[in-house]
Amino acid sequence: MSYPERIPRNRTYLMCPPEHYTVEYAINPWMDTTIAVDAALALKQWDLLRTTLDDLGHTIHVLEPVAGLPDMVYAANGAFSVDGRVYGARFKYPQRSAEAVAHQGFYRTAGWSLTIGEQVNEGEGDFAYLPEAYGGLVLAGYGFRTDPAAHAEAQEVLGRPVLSLHLVDPAFYHLDTALAALDDRHIAYYPGAFSPASQQVLAQLFPDAVLADRADAEAFGLNLVSDGRHVILNTEAVAMGDKVREAGYLPVHVELTELKRGGGSVKCAVAELRH
Numbered sequence: 001m002s003y004p005e006r007i008p009r010n011r012t013y014l015m016c017p018p019e020h021y022t023v024e025y026a027i028n029p030w031m032d033t034t035i036a037v038d039a040a041l042a043l044k045q046w047d048l049l050r051t052t053l054d055d056l057g058h059t060i061h062v063l064e065p066v067a068g069l070p071d072m073v074y075a076a077n078g079a080f081s082v083d084g085r086v087y088g089a090r091f092k093y094p095q096r097s098a099e100a101v102a103h104q105g106f107y108r109t110a111g112w113s114l115t116i117g118e119q120v121n122e123g124e125g126d127f128a129y130l131p132e133a134y135g136g137l138v139l140a141g142y143g144f145r146t147d148p149a150a151h152a153e154a155q156e157v158l159g160r161p162v163l164s165l166h167l168v169d170p171a172f173y174h175l176d177t178a179l180a181a182l183d184d185r186h187i188a189y190y191p192g193a194f195s196p197a198s199q200q201v202l203a204q205l206f207p208d209a210v211l212a213d214r215a216d217a218e219a220f221g222l223n224l225v226s227d228g229r230h231v232i233l234n235t236e237a238v239a240m241g242d243k244v245r246e247a248g249y250l251p252v253h254v255e256l257t258e259l260k261r262g263g264g265s266v267k268c269a270v271a272e273l274r275h
């Protein structure tokens with residue numbers, strides 16, 4: 001099958017180095033507090049991800065890491081921005097709640113229009129944006145972290161339709177572990193992470209989606225960052241790389257073994273700033 005050329009678009013991202021990264025509490029099934037994290041390796045791998053995005057021509061802002069916030073490297077969770085408006089996170093677990101404040105500081109200093117969610121929501125962990133699908137559509141997950149009430153709240157803040165999708169498998173507790181935007185209108189997802197009704201909704205709206213299987217999702221193959229052409233995903237997700245290549249994209253693999261131990265990979269470490 002042949003596809004139109006996949007065109008990249010320059011992006012602006014926010015990342016936070018894993019300087020204080022540890023796995024000292026367990027708030028998702030991937031976290032095992034009995035195995036120590038290799039902190040130096042985590043930093044090295046994170047830096048290679050940053051360099052990879054930089055080499056592709058994207059702009060990266062770096063958020064100052066805060067001691068005592070070991071999950072701050074998962075910068076995707078701090079907020080969700082669409083067309084210059086920012087919907088700020090409110091974390092589900094107290095261990096991460098102070099991260100929201102650090103993100104707020106970043107957006108305020110940079111002059112963004114910020115509204116902090118009153119409802120529990122974990123930013124881009126549970127929200128994805130497709131500017132060219134149906135005139136601009138937000139996909140939103142609930143079931144483990146983000147409260148479904150946050151979806152309506154985000155719609156009011158962002159002025160974009162928000163489509164609620166029900167996550168049902170605890171291994172895929174954030175939307176970005178089960179679904180990814182490949183470009184401005186196309187997605188990849190693992191159907192089994194969603195309720196039967198949500199699967200039906202996704203099949204109806206995205207008949208041309210790249211479908212992942214459970215092994216792809218377990219390899220964090222959906223936790224990817226795409227600029228519309230280059231799809232950055234971790235080295236373990238080989239089969240997923242093949243699937244996006246078959247769909248006309250260029251997979252770029254980076255090693256992120258240490259971040260997986262906290263329950264995240266490429267996408268979790270990168271928040272897109274949409275001006």
Ligand code: ARG
Pocket residue numbers: 027028031071074076077096124125126174176177262263264265267268269
């Ligand atoms: N340990 C973090 C947590 O459980 C991982 C967050 C992963 N981030 C993401 N966007 N999926 O909250």
